[in-house]
Amino acid sequence: MNQKMFIIISAVLFFVACKKDYQAPVPDLEWDLFNSSAASKLSDSIRQKIEGVYNIEEGQAGFGVASALKWSYTITGTDTSYFLSFFCAQDVSYIICEGKRLDSSILLNGYWRKMINTETGKVQLTISAENGAAAILSGRAITSLDTIKITGFYGFGNGVPGFPLQLRHVRPINKAKPFEIIAHRGGGRSSDLLPASENSAELIRLASKFGATGIEIDVRLTSDGVPVLFHDATLNERVIQKNGLLGPIENYTYAQLNTLVRLTNGERIPTLREALNAALFNTPLHYVWLDTKFKGSIQQVRDMQKEFLQKSDAMGRGLNISIGIPDEGVRDNFLLLKDYAITPAVCELSLQDVAVTHAGIWAPRWTLGLQNDEVNDIHAQGKKAFVWTLDTPENIEQYISKGNFDGMLSNYPSVVAYYYYAQQ
Amino acid sequence: MRNNKFISRFFLYCVLIQLPAVAKSQEEFTSMPTGRGQYALVSYVGGGLGMYAADAGTPQHLQTKLDKIKANFSMRIMWHPDHLLRFGLETGYMTFYSYTLTDSAGQRGKAALRAVPMLVEWSMALTRRFNIFAGSGIYLLTTDLNYITKTKSHKVSVGWMAAASYILPVSKNMGLGMELKYMDAAETSDGSIAFQLQWVWKFTKW
Numbered sequence: 001m002n003q004k005m006f007i008i009i010s011a012v013l014f015f016v017a018c019k020k021d022y023q024a025p026v027p028d029l030e031w032d033l034f035n036s037s038a039a040s041k042l043s044d045s046i047r048q049k050i051e052g053v054y055n056i057e058e059g060q061a062g063f064g065v066a067s068a069l070k071w072s073y074t075i076t077g078t079d080t081s082y083f084l085s086f087f088c089a090q091d092v093s094y095i096i097c098e099g100k101r102l103d104s105s106i107l108l109n110g111y112w113r114k115m116i117n118t119e120t121g122k123v124q125l126t127i128s129a130e131n132g133a134a135a136i137l138s139g140r141a142i143t144s145l146d147t148i149k150i151t152g153f154y155g156f157g158n159g160v161p162g163f164p165l166q167l168r169h170v171r172p173i174n175k176a177k178p179f180e181i182i183a184h185r186g187g188g189r190s191s192d193l194l195p196a197s198e199n200s201a202e203l204i205r206l207a208s209k210f211g212a213t214g215i216e217i218d219v220r221l222t223s224d225g226v227p228v229l230f231h232d233a234t235l236n237e238r239v240i241q242k243n244g245l246l247g248p249i250e251n252y253t254y255a256q257l258n259t260l261v262r263l264t265n266g267e268r269i270p271t272l273r274e275a276l277n278a279a280l281f282n283t284p285l286h287y288v289w290l291d292t293k294f295k296g297s298i299q300q301v302r303d304m305q306k307e308f309l310q311k312s313d314a315m316g317r318g319l320n321i322s323i324g325i326p327d328e329g330v331r332d333n334f335l336l337l338k339d340y341a342i343t344p345a346v347c348e349l350s351l352q353d354v355a356v357t358h359a360g361i362w363a364p365r366w367t368l369g370l371q372n373d374e375v376n377d378i379h380a381q382g383k384k385a386f387v388w389t390l391d392t393p394e395n396i397e398q399y400i401s402k403g404n405f406d407g408m409l410s411n412y413p414s415v416v417a418y419y420y421y422a423q424q
Numbered sequence: 425m426r427n428n429k430f431i432s433r434f435f436l437y438c439v440l441i442q443l444p445a446v447a448k449s450q451e452e453f454t455s456m457p458t459g460r461g462q463y464a465l466v467s468y469v470g471g472g473l474g475m476y477a478a479d480a481g482t483p484q485h486l487q488t489k490l491d492k493i494k495a496n497f498s499m500r501i502m503w504h505p506d507h508l509l510r511f512g513l514e515t516g517y518m519t520f521y522s523y524t525l526t527d528s529a530g531q532r533g534k535a536a537l538r539a540v541p542m543l544v545e546w547s548m549a550l551t552r553r554f555n556i557f558a559g560s561g562i563y564l565l566t567t568d569l570n571y572i573t574k575t576k577s578h579k580v581s582v583g584w585m586a587a588a589s590y591i592l593p594v595s596k597n598m599g600l601g602m603e604l605k606y607m608d609a610a611e612t613s614d615g616s617i618a619f620q621l622q623w624v625w626k627f628t629k630w
Contacts, residue, residue: 223575235577236579236611241481241483242479242480243535244480244481244482244521244537244567245567245577246565246567246577246612247578247579251576252575253572253573256569256571256572256573256575259483259486259527259571260483260525260535262485
């Protein structure tokens with residue numbers, strides 16, 4: 001009897017142990033004080049005064065010693081929502097808050113997330129009148145004599161925030177040299193449990209909250225020639241919900257994919273047009289890297305690039321869109337474009353290929369090293385150099401502090417944002 | 425669906441009525457080694473029904489009708505040496521599952537996931553009639569989609585199988601058996617429990 005019980009318990013433990021709960025849902029962000037009718041939106045000038053590099057005085061165990069705070073926004077129809085992102089180096093963590101004014105205080109309500117694991121939770125913060133809100137709300141410029149201190153609590157999951165968090169403003173964020181923070185796959189990988197799936201229009205709308213100023217998206221063609229976003233060579237459960245459809249995305253028509261396939265978080269596979277619409281009309285992003293993952297003519301993608309660049313110019317939006325040249329096959333197809341010499345492109349190949357394709361951006365892989373001499377040569381030609389794909393904080397710090405690159409591709413744009421904006 | 429009912433009735437007829445009668449008539453085929461230095465190649469040909477055991481993941485946003493019980497067929501050749509452990513190869517053809525769908529515009533379609541396993545197997549006779557099998561290899565998977573247009577798309581997945589069979593002798597070199605097997609395409613999380621009627625033939629000896 002005992003032996004049978006032992007076998008049954010062992011079997012149950014074996015199966016239970018194998019079922020690991022692996023998710024990081026965004027917590028419920030209800031905060032009565034923040035949602036009260038007395039709380040009002042912050043103006044542009046007030047928001048700008050809160051940005052900066054802050055020392056973390058309490059909560060270092062969770063978020064490290066410092067954080068760079070920067071606003072971003074999302075446009076939905078005629079409504080614009082603003083978000084204050086806290087970029088932290090420790091454990092690839094970030095905080096995303098909305099801000100409101102309540103009497104003479106400023107309230108910040110949001111959530112935090114660590115990308116190295118599934119930890120997340122609520123954050124409820126305040127800038128009281130005596131901690132700097134009076135100066136911020138006064139309408140005058142903030143000086144070095146003003147003290148801005150953000151205080152409050154963070155919690156775990158949907159639990160009530162109970163762990164103290166306190167930050168003190170120390171200096172403005174670095175904007176000395178323009179630097180493109182490019183989020184991989186439209187904002188990050190599905191495997192990192194972001195609130196939206198990789199290469200989805202929904203994730204593109206979130207990318208700037210994670211620190212991105214630009215995005216890299218993967219373009220493939222369906223069997224009926226519709227450019228869509230999809231990273232992997234085949235449909236698989238890493239990126240889509242299981243549905244019995246397997247094999248290369250190029251085997252299916254757009255209508256089939258649109259009806260039957262849903263990405264990990266339930267989104268449709270977006271067309272390139274939908275993705276560019278999201279980037280242009282819903283975000284402050286100003287760079288899109290179209291990673292060409294298909295063989296054959298690039299003309300259709302070139303036409304769409306031209307159309308959206310014209311729309312951007314008409315809006316005064318300043319969105320740059322480059323066609324990626326990742327290999328020799330794509331290079332040869334790129335050179336078949338009649339206007340390739342004036343087509344904005346990002347070339348991952350040699351400096352000679354950059355010259356042949358007239359690409360405005362050279363993008364070597366990071367494993368080739370800093371290559372400062374080559375980057376300086378590119379700068380001398382009036383071109384830019386972006387490096388891909390760096391995810392380790394130590395490497396990101398090294399390439400920002402010692403390299404001459406003009407941009408960096410990463411799955412963790414919040415870490416790039418921290419090291420760039422916190423740089424002195 | 426009607427085809428599946430016919431197969432299941434035929435299967436039960438064979439298992440419940442014909443097999444015991446055949447078994448009484450002769451009793452010579454054995455799964456155990458027949459003697460030191462005696463080797464044989466044995467083929468196993470089986471067919472039956474499989475039930476898809478994993479979550480099919482049919483699209484939740486569509487009206488779908490899932491069919492998880494499908495006919496399957498398998499064939500293996502095993503080398504029977506003069507000891508209990510044997511080695512061989514298995515292939516076959518199976519449909520993991522299929523579903524019909526209706527989209528929001530009323531357009532109907534059908535999707536099926538089929539597989540051809542190609543496995544390297546080990547087996548052992550536990551008694552004269554009872555055998556266990558285990559193998560690993562690849563599954564050549566095919567999505568067969570008929571929605572708006574017909575599409576066939578392929579993918580290779582690693583996979584494995586495990587089975588147990590009971591073989592009744594028919595003659596010195598032949599037997600009829602029943603096999604319960606689990607077939608799993610690991611990379612795509614597709615698994616099926618199959619119950620097959622099996623014809624076993626020791627076609628070469630030396």
